[in-house]
Amino acid sequence: MFAPKRNKKEKVKVSKQAWKKALRLFAYLKPYSGKFSIGLVFLLLSSLASMVFPGLAGKLVDAGTSTGSEQDSLLNLDNINDVALALFLIFGLNAIFSFFRIYIFNDVTERMLAKLRQDTYKHLLKLPMSFFNSQRVGELNSRISADIALLQEAFTTVLAEFIRQIIIIVVGLALLIFYSWKLTLIMMATLPVMIVIAIFFGKFIKKLSKKTQDKVSESNVIVEETFTGIANVKSFANEFFEIARYTKSTNEIRKIAMKGATWRGGFASFIIFALFGSIVLVIWQGVLLKEAGEIKIGELFSFILYSVFVGASFGGTADLFARIQKAVGATEHLFDLMDETTEPLDISQKAQKLDDFKGIIEFKNVSFHYPSRKNHEVLKHIDLKIDHGQNLAIVGPSGAGKSTLIQLVLRFYDASEGKLLFDDKPAEDYKLNNLRNQMAVVPQEVILFGGTIRENIAYGDPEASEEEIVEAAKKANALEFIERFEEGLETIVGERGVQLSGGQRQRIAIARAVLKNPKILILDEATSSLDSESEKLVQDALDKLMKGRTSIVIAHRLSTIKNADEIVVLKDGEIVEKGNHSQLIKKENGVYQNLNELQLTNS
Numbered sequence: 001m002f003a004p005k006r007n008k009k010e011k012v013k014v015s016k017q018a019w020k021k022a023l024r025l026f027a028y029l030k031p032y033s034g035k036f037s038i039g040l041v042f043l044l045l046s047s048l049a050s051m052v053f054p055g056l057a058g059k060l061v062d063a064g065t066s067t068g069s070e071q072d073s074l075l076n077l078d079n080i081n082d083v084a085l086a087l088f089l090i091f092g093l094n095a096i097f098s099f100f101r102i103y104i105f106n107d108v109t110e111r112m113l114a115k116l117r118q119d120t121y122k123h124l125l126k127l128p129m130s131f132f133n134s135q136r137v138g139e140l141n142s143r144i145s146a147d148i149a150l151l152q153e154a155f156t157t158v159l160a161e162f163i164r165q166i167i168i169i170v171v172g173l174a175l176l177i178f179y180s181w182k183l184t185l186i187m188m189a190t191l192p193v194m195i196v197i198a199i200f201f202g203k204f205i206k207k208l209s210k211k212t213q214d215k216v217s218e219s220n221v222i223v224e225e226t227f228t229g230i231a232n233v234k235s236f237a238n239e240f241f242e243i244a245r246y247t248k249s250t251n252e253i254r255k256i257a258m259k260g261a262t263w264r265g266g267f268a269s270f271i272i273f274a275l276f277g278s279i280v281l282v283i284w285q286g287v288l289l290k291e292a293g294e295i296k297i298g299e300l301f302s303f304i305l306y307s308v309f310v311g312a313s314f315g316g317t318a319d320l321f322a323r324i325q326k327a328v329g330a331t332e333h334l335f336d337l338m339d340e341t342t343e344p345l346d347i348s349q350k351a352q353k354l355d356d357f358k359g360i361i362e363f364k365n366v367s368f369h370y371p372s373r374k375n376h377e378v379l380k381h382i383d384l385k386i387d388h389g390q391n392l393a394i395v396g397p398s399g400a401g402k403s404t405l406i407q408l409v410l411r412f413y414d415a416s417e418g419k420l421l422f423d424d425k426p427a428e429d430y431k432l433n434n435l436r437n438q439m440a441v442v443p444q445e446v447i448l449f450g451g452t453i454r455e456n457i458a459y460g461d462p463e464a465s466e467e468e469i470v471e472a473a474k475k476a477n478a479l480e481f482i483e484r485f486e487e488g489l490e491t492i493v494g495e496r497g498v499q500l501s502g503g504q505r506q507r508i509a510i511a512r513a514v515l516k517n518p519k520i521l522i523l524d525e526a527t528s529s530l531d532s533e534s535e536k537l538v539q540d541a542l543d544k545l546m547k548g549r550t551s552i553v554i555a556h557r558l559s560t561i562k563n564a565d566e567i568v569v570l571k572d573g574e575i576v577e578k579g580n581h582s583q584l585i586k587k588e589n590g591v592y593q594n595l596n597e598l599q600l601t602n603s
């Protein structure tokens with residue numbers, strides 16, 4: 001499952017799995033493995049080049065302090081100018097290596113991430129409605145961008161840095177031993193101790209800052225609650241109570257944050273003291289060794305520089321490792337999403353038009369419960385046939401299962417029991433996208449994209465010509481209001497453009513459906529009534545659209561379905577009445593008759 005909340009005991013196990021999952025990322029790296037290896041070579045070269053610096057700097061010192069009789073047999077650099085020149089050369093080479101290392105790693109990473117982004121998006125689009133119905137969808141977008149950003153950082157900088165630090169530690173330690181094993185032992189006696197203490201302290205401090213974070217979110221909840229429910233706060237005259245609650249909570253934040261600050265301060269002083277302490281120790285012992293003639297002054301200088309390099313790398317690896325772990329976590333989240341089961345959609349090609357498809361729909365003893373609520377039967381033993389070109393209306397009280405029935409027709413969900421047939425063939429026999437391509441929905445709440453009116457209509461058929469779009473707008477009774485806008489079809493709708501009325505939005509949705517020219521039409525009537533002029537235009541457009549197509553209408557106002565071929569009354573997931581208006585209205589004490597009377601008295 002996707003990002004399940006884990007308890008502490010599971011954590012170790014899951015993190016092992018996370019590492020395993022992260023390995024799947026290498027499948028994305030594989031096509032570029034050659035390039036990546038070249039990047040690694042540049043990384044190796046630039047790291048080694050930077051390791052030459054302390055050694056040469058020592059030579060520089062020795063060259064400056066030598067009497068001229070001391071020849072350097074190793075590098076044959078006997079004067080200060082040669083050493084300085086060599087240093088410049090090394091830095092120049094390092095600059096070139098680093099450029100290519102960064103360029104190549106970024107190139108490989110961006111290619112890899114582009115593919116990963118595309119695959120994730122593709123996969124998400126193929127997930128079933130049950131996935132999108134769960135709450136976590138709201139955070140999906142930010143999660144994906146945050147997770148991918150972490151991976152980007154990991155592959156462009158963190159991984160390279162980590163490898164560089166390891167190279168520095170290994171090569172540095174070897175060089176330290178080469179210069180003086182005695183001094184290396186002294187240095188090593190302090191360093192590991194520091195690391196153990198640093199890790200221990202670090203974990204403790206992290207816990208404290210997590211606690212502070214939790215407290216901060218707690219206090220934010222108070223702010224959010226009071227301001228969203230400000231009318232409640234004021235009407236109950238509870239300002240005093242809320243202020244006391246907030247004061248208490250923010251004071252707690254301060255206390256915990258200060259506890260954290262004290263420990264952090266202590267930690268910093270310890271590191272400073274221990275670090276300088278160990279450097280002083282090394283210098284002191286080094287000078288003694290020099291007096292004894294075991295080491296040259298330049299070598300001591302190099303030794304100290306190497307110690308600082310190695311020490312800094314040791315210190316840096318813990319943080320880098322933490323960042324790698326974070327990236328591994330992010331990868332796990334992404335692959336958890338990728339492991340969610342998709343609908344059997346074939347997105348390798350455009351959905352097809354099925355020319356001889358008639359649009360006959362049949363429910364055979366269908367029962368259904370939502371996957372998230374297994375013991376709540378929403379539809380019970382539905383038997384229903386809607387013939388080609390027939391107009392079926394569904395009515396019933398709120399929560400009766402009307403929308404659910406339609407979701408089954410759209411195959412957003414599969415029946416838990418029974419069969420759904422299209423043109424007498426089981427629904428599963430059709431390719432899912434081909435089947436959906438035969439349907440169009442005019443929903444209750446029309447949500448338009450933030451583009452032009454033209455784009456919104458063309459969503460019904462992205463390849464439609466200008467004439468077809470205009471014709472569809474005309475049929476949907478939408479053209480007259482569109483033409484009243486200065487920019488006509490090019491008018492931008494939504495937040496950054498004009499706001500359309502409910503009736504206008506519906507007519508655009510109808511135009512979209514006209515353009516799609518479906519065999520099956522699904523209408524979810526708007527619950528909030530439009531003004532009578534608008535309603536007439538919408539109804540008229542719908543009547544035209546329904547002609548010659550199988551249509552299912554969820555009706556909230558009975559006045560609109562008097563002419564329906566068949567009306568089905570749903571109650572608690574069961575069909576309780578069936579017939580046309582004149583038949584149902586006569587049924588004494590029937591649900592339909594009651595609904596009719598209720599609406600007459602309300603209107």
Ligand SMILES: Nc1ncnc2c1ncn2[C@@H]1O[C@H](COP(=O)(O)OP(=O)(O)OP(=O)(O)O)[C@@H](O)[C@H]1O
Pocket residue numbers: 133370372373378396397398399400401402403404405
């Ligand atoms: N995604 C879902 N997950 C779980 N239960 C759901 C889901 N959608 C609807 N339900 C439940 O299924 C039942 C039928 O809901 P449905 O939306 O089909 O009713 P409706 O007749 O269309 O109601 P309304 O007229 O109010 O829109 C309700 O009890 C509802 O709580």
